[in-house]
Amino acid sequence: MSVLLDVKNLQTHFISKKQTVKAVDGIDISIKKGETVALVGESGSGKSMTSLSIMQLVPSPGGEIVGGEVNFNGRDLLKLKEKEMRKVRGNEISMIFQEPMTSLNPVLTIGEQITEVLRYHKKMSKEQARRRAVELLKLVGFSRAEEMLKDYPHRLSGGMRQRVMIAMAMSCDPKLLIADEPTTALDVTIQAQILEFMKNLTHQFETAILLITHDLGVVSEVADHVVVMYAGQVVETSDVERLFDEPKHPYTQGLLNSIPAIEGEIERLQSIKGNVPLPDEMPAGCRFAPRCPKVFDKCLTSNPELIPQEQGRKVRCYLYEEGEDAV
Amino acid sequence: MTPEMNTAVKSGRAQQEKTSSDVILEVKDLKKHFPIKTGILQRTTGVIKAVDGAHFSVKRGETIGIVGESGCGKSTTGRTIIRLYEPTEGKIIYKGNDISHLKEKEMRSSIRRDIQMIFQDPFASLNPRKTLGSILYEPFKVHNLHSEKERQxxxxxxxxxxxxxxxxxxxxxxxxxxxxxxxxxxxxxLTTQPELIIADEPVSALDVSIQAQIINLMEDLQEEFGLTYVFISHDLSVVRHIADTVGVMYLGNMMELAPKEDLYREPLHPYTRALLSAVPVPRQKGVKTREKVVLKGDLPSPSNPPSGCVFHTRCPEAMEECKKVVPAFEEKKSGHYVACHLYK
Structure with a gap:
């Protein structure tokens, strides 16, 4: 399958008089058509900032994309003018956010919010847009779609709002959907509904999804490929089966071990000691070194590159350098 | 309808003889209704049945986990036990004494020291204008404990x-x-050396690697000080890890209550089954993916709960009877309680 999105060495920095914070520090991601790629990491790892950089919605002033390429469908999005970029957002690439409570406009009806997108991007007439909006709401599982157009967001529950967000995001048949923690604020039974629905999207419309999450359970259920981030950098990339069968980076291993299991033996949880380093207190060597159980001298002085492994996997760890024995 | 729970003793935990007299907290048919008031006259036009029948008991040194989705009344249950809310009906029996209608003054002099609470949001539950020293000093002052030097x-x-x-x-x-x-x-x-701690979603605001640190800490403290926990959470995997007994709540009602092993191995209530299957699980080598029960629809409003069994609107196995008759909360196996017409 052809590559749809190819992010190369993306760098987003926050510059102030006192310091420069490298929120995104050389990220590579590639997504094929119809593929779901999960971007995983803890809070502060830079995963949301990566997605905002792809959409060029980095908070400004302060944040700035200082380098790299975002190749989407054969064009570098970073070279587009703001006016051209506006035609990409919501049309070719759309986004859903974590907070279904705050990402809908409370003073506009659901209908107004969905038709706005269609009228702007697809230049539809009011009537056409209305019909399409009803179709979309039915698609995301609302039986009384007609009446819903006149409802205001406060009348809907969290799960319903998130489905409306998805309907809006899907309104222009985007090639890529960026979902930033789409189910984090929802209950498990509602989360199951939304995940089921997102899986259907990729099958039915070949929409590629960049799923940003901290929940490895969700990753395991929907993703094809996983990119693990730590402190602004990619530390491991792998297809989903191999990542869960045999995590390579000590950080990925730590993450997997710290999840309490819902089946199998109950053991004491293995936590990762310490905290994610603050952006202005980055360690000199490997960024995970202060928390790593397998740290050795070399890790403290220099930061490893991403080292290619079998089956296209990559891992940023000196344990996997040529000549070193695997763990 | 008194749950006499027969929970397995965790090895290495508060080694005390477990007898039924060791029940430290018992909650019987607890209800908490909030009035809905409208208009300038503030007439009561309805009630929100936040908790509408919670039953459980917990033994000294053990942990009861209360799980459910948002709006199921699990937090209200926790707050009512510690009497931050006045119970509408039902009994809260702590160490053999009914504390459900104690006066505030009596609560403070006898109970508050013994029962403490840990809150969900670590950013909102600490006063930003006080140092850690003065945050921890306050309980000593309120309860008049220790000399000044000892306090420090x-x-x-x-x-x-x-x-x-x-x-x-x-x-x-x-x-x-x-x-x-x-x-x-x-x-x-921990300042007042409590015996019972009500922990309301203590780890849900934390990243997984940090979450594991806090769960381990809570387990260590339980062992060291013989603490009893009421652990309220929406996360079934976390509860499975820390609890001895688990109660599942839905729309203010306790649907199922059982020793942990039983509940996770053989859940009886259709809601518990759906809830368990909905949890996304990181795949493991050689483990088959489980069958999913995806529930339709949303949680009904607690101001207008469905008739009969409150779960019948979303239940995949709903029968005619479920729409009319409220199922009783009964013991089906030793220590395994369920409220469902399927098990008569």
Whole structure:
């Protein structure tokens, strides 16, 4: 399958008089058509900032994309003018956010919010847009779609709002959907509904999804490929089966071990000691070194590159350098 | 309808003889209704049945987990036990005494020291204008415990017990990360040497690697001080890890209550089954993916709950009877309670 999105060495920095914070520090991601790629990491790892950089919605002033390429469908999005970029957002690439409570406009009806997108991007007439909006709401599982157009967001529950967000995001048949923690604020039974629905999207419309999450359970259920981030950098990339069968980076291993299991033996949880380093207190060597159980001298002085492994996997760890024995 | 739970004793935990007299807290048919008031005259036009029948008991040194989705009344149950809300009906029996209608003054002099609470949001539950020292000093002052010198020593040792540095007592909450703040919240709960701790979603605001640290800390403290926990959470995997007995709530009602092993191995209530299957699980080598029960629809409003069994609108196995008759909460196997017409 052809590559749809190819992010190369993306760098987003926050510059102030006192310091420069490298929120995104050389990220590579590639997504094929119809593929779901999960971007995983803890809070502060830079995963949301990566997605905002792809959409060029980095908070400004302060944040700035200082380098790299975002190749989407054969064009570098970073070279587009703001006016051209506006035609990409919501049309070719759309986004859903974590907070279904705050990402809908409370003073506009659901209908107004969905038709706005269609009228702007697809230049539809009011009537056409209305019909399409009803179709979309039915698609995301609302039986009384007609009446819903006149409802205001406060009348809907969290799960319903998130489905409306998805309907809006899907309104222009985007090639890529960026979902930033789409189910984090929802209950498990509602989360199951939304995940089921997102899986259907990729099958039915070949929409590629960049799923940003901290929940490895969700990753395991929907993703094809996983990119693990730590402190602004990619530390491991792998297809989903191999990542869960045999995590390579000590950080990925730590993450997997710290999840309490819902089946199998109950053991004491293995936590990762310490905290994610603050952006202005980055360690000199490997960024995970202060928390790593397998740290050795070399890790403290220099930061490893991403080292290619079998089956296209990559891992940023000196344990996997040529000549070193695997763990 | 008194749950006499027969929970397996965790090895290495508060080694005491477990008899039925060791039940430290018993909640019987607890109800908490909030009136809905409208208009300038503030007439009561309806009630929200936040908790509408919660039953459980917990033995000294053990942990009861209460799980459910948002709006199921699990937090209200926790807050009613500690009497932050007045119960509408039902009994809260602590160490053999009914505390459900004790006066505030009596509560403070006898019960509040014994029952403490840990809150969900470590960012909102600590006063940002106070140092850790004064945050931890307050409970000593309120309850008039220890001499001044002892208090200062205790504050430092408490910080060390929860894995922080004693010298942190002159710092402010904003200087700490979420996990560290939750440790401070735990230290505060420990100041009065309580016997029972109500922990309301103590780890849900934390990243997984930090979450594991806090769960381990809570387990260590339980062993060291013989604490009893009421652990409220929406996360079934976390509860499975820490609890001895688990109660599942839906729309204010306790649907199922059982020893942990039974509940997770053989859930009886259709809601518990759906809830368990909905949890996304990181795949493991050689483990088959489980069958999913995806529930339709949303949670009904607690101001207008469905007739009969409150779950019948979403239940995949609903029968005619479920729409009319409220199922009784009964013991089906030893220690395994369920409210469902399927098991008669």
């Amino acid at each position: 020593e205790k504050i430092e040792s408490l910080l060390e017990i929860v894995g922080l540095d004693g010298s942190f007592k002159s710092r402010y909450p904003h200087e700490f990360s979420g996990g560290q703040r939750q440790r401070i919240g735990i230290a505060r709960a």
